[in-house]
Amino acid sequence: MANNNATQEGRYDILQNAAGEILIIIKYHEGGPENPRLVYDGGNTALLYRSRESAVLLEEINEKARTPLKSVDEVLMVEVEHDDVAREYKVPVRIIKNLESLS
Numbered sequence: 001m002a003n004n005n006a007t008q009e010g011r012y013d014i015l016q017n018a019a020g021e022i023l024i025i026i027k028y029h030e031g032g033p034e035n036p037r038l039v040y041d042g043g044n045t046a047l048l049y050r051s052r053e054s055a056v057l058l059e060e061i062n063e064k065a066r067t068p069l070k071s072v073d074e075v076l077m078v079e080v081e082h083d084d085v086a087r088e089y090k091v092p093v094r095i096i097k098n099l100e101s102l103s
Helices: 063-070
Strands: 006-008 013-016 022-027 037-040 046-051 054-058 074-081 084-095
Touching: 013 063, 022 054, 063 084
Parallel strands: 006 054, 022 074, 037 084
Antiparallel strands: 013 022, 037 046, 046 054, 074 084
């Protein structure tokens, strides 16, 4: 599965609340999400499929965030534009063995 349309997210934040829910904040992307999902292998990179035309690569995931991210069924994605929330949506997390095998 070629993934040439993935953009690298320069800055993003992963937060977890007391209930264990995960929130990921990224910059706003044109076009709404369609059947989004987060593909993760437990390492330092995750891939957010927003739609057929849009994917976002989250690199250098902090080690402290890896186990919590692997243990949830979904995350809340928040897209921010000019310090304002532009949209938010829930995304199922799909755990795979090796993210590099997708490229």
